[in-house]
Amino acid sequence: MTAPINAQAVMDFLKPRMGARFKTWVNICTHCGMCADTCHFYLANNKNPKMIPSYKVRFLKDILKKKGRVDRAYLEEIYKTVYYECNVCRRCSLYCPFGIDIAYLIYVLRALLNSQGLAPEGLARTVLDYKEFGNQMAITDEEWLETLEWCKEETADELVGLDIPIDKKGAKILYTVNAREPKFYPQDIMEMAKIFHVAGEDWTFPSRKGWDATNLAMFMSDTETAREVASNTFKRAEELEVKQIVVTECGHAYRSLCYEAPLWLGYTPKQPVVHSVELFLDYLKEGRIKLREKLKEPTTVQDPCNIIRNGGLAEKNRLLASMVSEDFRPMKNQGNYNFCCGGGGGAMPMGGEMKKHRLASGKIKAEQIRETGAKIVLVPCHNCIDQIRDLITEYKIDAKAVHFKEVIAEHMVIPKEMTPKED
Amino acid sequence: MPTVEFEGKTFNVDEDGFIDDFNNWNDSWMRHVKQTEGIEEITDEHIKVVNVLQDYYKKNGIAPMVRILSKVTGFKLKYIYELFPSGPGKGACKMAGLPKPTGCV
Numbered sequence: 001m002t003a004p005i006n007a008q009a010v011m012d013f014l015k016p017r018m019g020a021r022f023k024t025w026v027n028i029c030t031h032c033g034m035c036a037d038t039c040h041f042y043l044a045n046n047k048n049p050k051m052i053p054s055y056k057v058r059f060l061k062d063i064l065k066k067k068g069r070v071d072r073a074y075l076e077e078i079y080k081t082v083y084y085e086c087n088v089c090r091r092c093s094l095y096c097p098f099g100i101d102i103a104y105l106i107y108v109l110r111a112l113l114n115s116q117g118l119a120p121e122g123l124a125r126t127v128l129d130y131k132e133f134g135n136q137m138a139i140t141d142e143e144w145l146e147t148l149e150w151c152k153e154e155t156a157d158e159l160v161g162l163d164i165p166i167d168k169k170g171a172k173i174l175y176t177v178n179a180r181e182p183k184f185y186p187q188d189i190m191e192m193a194k195i196f197h198v199a200g201e202d203w204t205f206p207s208r209k210g211w212d213a214t215n216l217a218m219f220m221s222d223t224e225t226a227r228e229v230a231s232n233t234f235k236r237a238e239e240l241e242v243k244q245i246v247v248t249e250c251g252h253a254y255r256s257l258c259y260e261a262p263l264w265l266g267y268t269p270k271q272p273v274v275h276s277v278e279l280f281l282d283y284l285k286e287g288r289i290k291l292r293e294k295l296k297e298p299t300t301v302q303d304p305c306n307i308i309r310n311g312g313l314a315e316k317n318r319l320l321a322s323m324v325s326e327d328f329r330p331m332k333n334q335g336n337y338n339f340c341c342g343g344g345g346g347a348m349p350m351g352g353e354m355k356k357h358r359l360a361s362g363k364i365k366a367e368q369i370r371e372t373g374a375k376i377v378l379v380p381c382h383n384c385i386d387q388i389r390d391l392i393t394e395y396k397i398d399a400k401a402v403h404f405k406e407v408i409a410e411h412m413v414i415p416k417e418m419t420p421k422e423d
Numbered sequence: 424m425p426t427v428e429f430e431g432k433t434f435n436v437d438e439d440g441f442i443d444d445f446n447n448w449n450d451s452w453m454r455h456v457k458q459t460e461g462i463e464e465i466t467d468e469h470i471k472v473v474n475v476l477q478d479y480y481k482k483n484g485i486a487p488m489v490r491i492l493s494k495v496t497g498f499k500l501k502y503i504y505e506l507f508p509s510g511p512g513k514g515a516c517k518m519a520g521l522p523k524p525t526g527c528v
Contacts, residue, residue: 125525136526138485147490154500180527183488184512186500214527250527349526352438382527 002071005116010068013115017108025100026060035092035102040339040364041085053092056081057105063112075118082109083120084357087347088219089305089340111221119220122351126216127225134209134232136216136349137179141208147182148189148205155190160418162197164189167240168204174242174271175203176213176233176257178250178382188248191409195280198412199288203246210236213245213253218260219346227264230257237271249276249403251306251344251381258311275307277380280404281320290413291324299325300374302365302388302401303338304381305345321378324407329372341365343387359394362387366395377401429455441516441523445480448520456518460509469506469518471496476519486516486524 035053036042042051049055059078063070090103113119126136133139139147145166152164165171175196181188196203205211210232217225234257237245247254258273283289301321307313314335322328331338342362347354365388369377377392379385379401388401424443427434430451435443440459442448453473457465475495479487489511493500507514512524 122525129526137524139488143488143490147488150490150493178527180512182490184510184524184528186489216526349528351523351525355438386528 002073004071005068005075007066007068007070009115010063010070010112013112014063014068014108017111022105022108025098025105026057026064028098029054029100030098031055032097034095034097038092038095040087040089040091040342041361044342044361044363051085053086053102054100056086057102057109059109060105075113075116078109079113079118082106082113083346083350084354086345087305087340087342087361088345090309091305091337091340094309094337107221110219111223114220114222119222120346120350120353122349122353123216123220123346126349127220127222130217130225130229134229135179135212136214137183137212139179139182139212144182144211145207147186151186151189151193154186155193157420159194159197159414160420162193162418164193165204167207168202170241171202171204172243173201173203173246173274174233174237174240174244175205175246175248176211176253177248178214178253179212180382181248188403188405191405192248192276194409195283195289195405195412198414198418199283201288204240204242206233206236206240208236210234213247213257214250215253215256215260216346216349218252218256219349223264226256226260230261230264233257234261234265234269234271237269242271244272244274246274246279247276249380249382249405251304251311251384255306255310275311275313275380276405277307277313277317277320280408281316281323283408284320284323289408291408291411292413293411294324294326295376295407295411296326297375298327298329298373299376299378300329300331300369300372301334301378302341302381302384303331303335304379304384305340307380308338309336317380320404324378324404324411325376329374331368331372333368339364339368341384341387341391343383343390348383348386358387359390362391363395366391366397369399370395370397375399378404378407380404427455437523439523442520445477445520445522448477452520453518456514460507460514460518462507462514466506468496468498468502472498472503472506472511472515473519476515476521480519480521486512486521 039053045051086106088103088106093101093103129138148164215226215229254275262268342358347358385401424435427436432451512528
């Protein structure tokens with residue numbers, strides 16, 4: 001347990017990461033405590049001082065002082081803090097009077113752990129699949145294409161002329177999904193195909209790797225794999241000469257392609273990356289999609305950290321939610337200052353080891369949802385939606401969580417020429 | 424590791440209530456999952472899904488895609504959800520004694 005760690009290796013790893021900003025951030029913190037109340041872990045755990053964000057990054061200063069001479073047990077203590085007590089949601093960073101990006105420092109610690117071979121099994125396992133298959137669930141190209149064909153068959157009798165284009169050169173949109181959609185939730189693909197069809201969109205899926213836009217390597221700070229995963233998508237976009245890349249209702253996929261990929265790749269790809277929330281909002285605003293009726297039951301909307309605080313879509317998300325609802329009830333702190341659900345930063349794919357921690361920290365989100373009285377929670381992120389569904393059960397909330405695409409596909413007006421004729 | 428007692432048998436389960444070892448699966452486990460998943464009755468169709476999942480898992484070491492499940496059983500997606508309301512990755516895999524699928528699920 002307390003096997004020594006190569007101190008030189010630790011320092012060699014940290015050195016190139018210790019630029020001016022990093023040094024300032026590590027040294028400037030006065031432990032004023034302004035970040036304490038911003039953290040859902042701190043609030044949900046009876047204001048346990050160990051959960052104060054600035055305390056969680058104490059290790060960095062300490063390691064530098066010790067010149068990297070730490071042992072395995074010490075790294076395991078870091079692991080518990082940076083994985084079990086933080087969703088890297090970045091809410092604390094917004095409140096720091098010095099502008100210290102605490103979440104970034106957590107990522108540096110995760111990267112250090114990864115360099116020493118310490119990463120959550122649930123995340124590390126997906127890295128192997130990303131490398132071999134280009135997606136996080138070991139789906140082969142053949143299985144991917146067969147699933148798309150099947151999705152088309154299953155929906156063909158609902159909409160006349162529905163197609164799922166593959167490798168359509170020059171299409172406007174390259175659509176990318178989360179591997180869980182073809183693997184376990186093909187209805188997500190079917191709903192999106194219907195929306196594209198009704199909107200008259202010019203879109204395509206790629207036939208080869210690049211279609212899975214998720215990037216779980218990012219959460220364990222495995223930049224090398226993260227770069228490879230993101231570059232798959234941009235390669236397909238280049239080859240197919242599309243105008244833009246649209247990402248499914250996934251939070252971290254959008255952030256990784258839109259904001260992190262340029263840093264990993266060393267250049268800014270020419271195809272803009274668009275989240276489904278933005279696309280749906282445009283469709284509704286432009287009248288390309290019209291709703292037969294709005295949701296009648298009271299609704300609220302989750303602000304996934306990676307598309308809102310870290311993605312700039314706060315206003316669009318809120319507007320879209322209000323456009324599909326008759327009785328939209330924003331959460332307290334709706335928008336950039338909303339709380340994390342407790343499922344972010346890799347918490348969901350970490351699996352069992354994280355479960356009790358995320359259910360506990362999710363108490364804040366559960367209370368927020370309950371307070372609105374909403375019966376439907378709109379959730380444009382896969383990890384958020386799974387977590388919120390678990391919270392609904394755990395905290396006995398009378399509500400259900402849905403993606404926007406499900407609501408839109410169900411409530412949109414189907415033009416006459418697309419309506420199947422009754423026999 | 425948490426345990427589940429059912430019909431006089433003890434099962435080790437993970438945090439999500441999936442059985443810890445595929446080899447410890449038996450009929451009692453199926454009836455246990457039927458209760459926790461709110462399934463009214465285990466029908467021949469449930470058993471067909473369970474058998475397909477288990478055969479695939481024995482051969483490949485992972486759960487099949489829902490497409491393969493649908494193709495081999497001949498059940499449409501909607502019908503699989505009628506059988507297992509929490510879906511193929513959750514309810515069906517759990518009843519079949521497969522480990523919880525990995526990744527964003």
